Amino acid sequence: MEEWSSPDDKIFKKILTNGHGHLKPHDESVVRLRVQDCPESLSSFNNKDLVVGDSEGELGRAVDVCVSTMLLNEIAQFTITIGLEDITAVIELVEFSFSGFIYQWSARKKMDLAIRHKEKGARHFNDRNHAEAAYRFTKAIKILCSIPIAVESKAELVDDVPRTDLRALTSKLYNNLSSCYFRENVYDLVSPLCQKVLEFEPNNVKALYKLGVAYKMDRDFDRALDALSKVIKIEPQNKACEHHLAEVRDELKKANAKMDDIMRKMFVGSINK
Known part of the structure; x- marks a missing residue:
């Protein structure tokens, strides 16, 4: 048996x-x-x-x-x-x-299937079922990543699918997946996923905001300042970002004051010798 x-x-x-x-x-x-x-x-x-x-x-x-x-x-x-x-x-x-077999599927079939999983994931996300949503977004990303695109290829189409459409969908999926972990406060997974989004869309506000907050929660205030400042530059009236940015600047101010105090004591100590 x-x-x-x-x-x-x-x-x-x-x-x-x-x-x-x-x-x-x-x-x-x-x-x-x-x-x-x-x-x-x-x-x-x-x-x-x-x-x-x-x-x-x-x-x-x-x-x-x-x-x-x-x-x-x-x-x-x-x-x-x-x-x-x-x-x-x-x-x-x-x-x-x-x-x-999946390697025999066309780019169009794979893209349509990825969209189906994205839509399922979005419904679960709206119901706050983040584990199921993350599963669907991840599955869709894996399907898109199985589409072979030659590095040296300059063609605008993969089969009959525009490469720009594939990039846009992949970016949106990484962004959606990062939102699942953002809601669950799993910031060590938020950062790399948002960085993936920014490879496709350097000025994506949602990704920059989540990345900035993730850096802030990890106490990486210099990187948080950089990401959140970019958000404010694009969206000057973003109140949520303003709040986080103020906290980051306050933390950096404290850190700089502490460093100045340490340097002053080191300098005084060297004079006394």
Whole structure:
């Protein structure tokens, strides 16, 4: 009886009946499952058409992982660990449509899929479900990053997609992802994501503001001053930025006064010798 477990050991699989063929479902594959011997939380996946990659929540994503390991007509028992709970189910892959490998997809298909995930992420963000929103934005970024663009290429189109559109969408996704961590006060992740945005749009006010606040919270006041000053230059009436900028200037003033005091004492000490 063949067994398998995920790299994080949160999913354990025991094959009960071998499937056939060599293709397995992956993102965008439409599958139909028979789910048995399971708790109520998994019954919603039984005998319905599901699109791999569209399932919501930690349990839904776990089911996607389970399905992506299966061959057609395979029956397997899965144990899924969610938090401190172990959820067990017997799943049969009844049918699925193969949508091609991701490297075969056109830039247009990848971009459309990334937009779908972005829209899902935006809905979760508005509901303050930041973990789910971050997952969707990250997934969309990974899809866009899989579009091959030759470094030396000067072409304005990738397949039929303008490169400017790809850059704009990628920038927006990094910005959205940084907002998820900004709301959760995870400033060590906010900074690198905002810097990614600024590589695409050097004067992006939202990214500059979040970056400035992140630097301030990390007590890197010189960099905070630089970022927040740029925001005020672009948006002179930005009250939130004015507040943070005043605090940064106050902290720098204190630091400079402290340094002046240290230097004065060092100088006096050297004279006394």
